[in-house]
Amino acid sequence: GQQVMQIPQYQHVQEGEDFTTYCNSSTTLSNIQWYKQRPGGHPVFLIQLVKSGEVKKQKRLTFQFGEAKKNSSLHITATQTTDVGTYFCASPSGGYQKVTFGTGTKLQVIP
């Protein structure tokens, strides 16, 4: 089945530093979604990318979808303590029927 690998598994950054997490697939993805899960919480949808080479921004967050639609990244500029949590990429297959998640990147921000 479809597998999405996500790196790194953990990342500690000093507040104000940048952070990037990457998702890679061996197969072409129809689209990719990103979610954030705060400690003790549930995953919350952030964004979806559909087009090859697509770049979207949400304030300090920049999301990219690779040209071959096999990889994606989430970059956070100047991290804040509110960015703490685990970030997941996810990709649907078979329409909306199966949504497979990456293993997640746990971000810790040191004040």
Added chain:
Amino acid sequence: DAGITQSPRHKVTETGTPVTLRCHQTENHRYMYWYRQDPGHGLRLIHYSYGVKDTDKGEVSDGYSVSRSKTEDFLLTLESATSSQTSVYFCAIAGTGHTGELFFGEGSRLTVL
């Protein structure tokens, strides 16, 4: 919030006992999902449903069964719980917008002793 309620939120049980987790939605969404979350494994799909009485297996379905007799309820059953099924279980529904994003419930923490 997307109107998803999971119950129970916390449960401790013993090996070999049956356990049923309930997911209830008020949004009339067609697609519903059960995931389990474990450290180092992210979110893994157990079963999903694409309509009343229509369900299919995910990547870690062994030891689990599901039922959906009404649009609003999706039940996950562990017929005979094992310690390896200790986990946090999340229910999700797929939004009706074109993005198909998932909305998650608060989670059910299950401990099997």
